[in-house]
Amino acid sequence: TEIYSQNLDGSDLRRLTNHPARDAFPTFSPDGTQIVFNSNREDENLDVYIMNADGSDVRRLTNWPSDEEAFPGCWSPDGTQIFFASSQPGKGNIYTMNVEPFAPTAVIPNATENLHFPSYSSDGRKIVFQIANEDKTGEIRVMDVGTKQISTVTKTQTTDGYPKFSPDGSSII
Helix, strand or coil: CCCEECCCCCCCCEECCCCCCCEEEEEECCCCCEEEEEECCCCCCEEEEEEECCCCCCEECCCCCCCCEEEEEEECCCCCEEEEEECCCCCCEEEEEECCCCCCEECCCCCCCEEEEEEECCCCCEEEEEEECCCCCEEEEEEECCCCCEEEEEEECCCCCCCCECCCCCCEC
């Protein structure tokens, strides 16, 4: 699996990664200059990486143990932080890290559920994410970044939600 980019009209198809490892889940920074993605290119661990939008300067941001995985979710609207999901240490949680330096911290310390697929609202005040329940159902939840208040938006029949805010922040898709 490799990462490509192209213009919306289908022109200028460019291969950004060229590695025998699996490179997936690319997300552009708000200014379009960088891309975060996950890959197992080192130690066969699925970690979060960052590269320039032209595919240059690939850098590893996380280094979890081999049985843990990290999946990038989104950038903060100002491009200073990356939110990602990981099962490190054994239970899924959402983490954030400043783009420089790369030191992740748990957004929801001591989370008891498996948290996945974080996405910022366009104003940066909220993140939406999914809970994966043990019975294979899910929940879509929203957290106020300032107050850390979390509310459940809906319960789902599966864990295949991948929630995102609409550009104006009024809806969740």
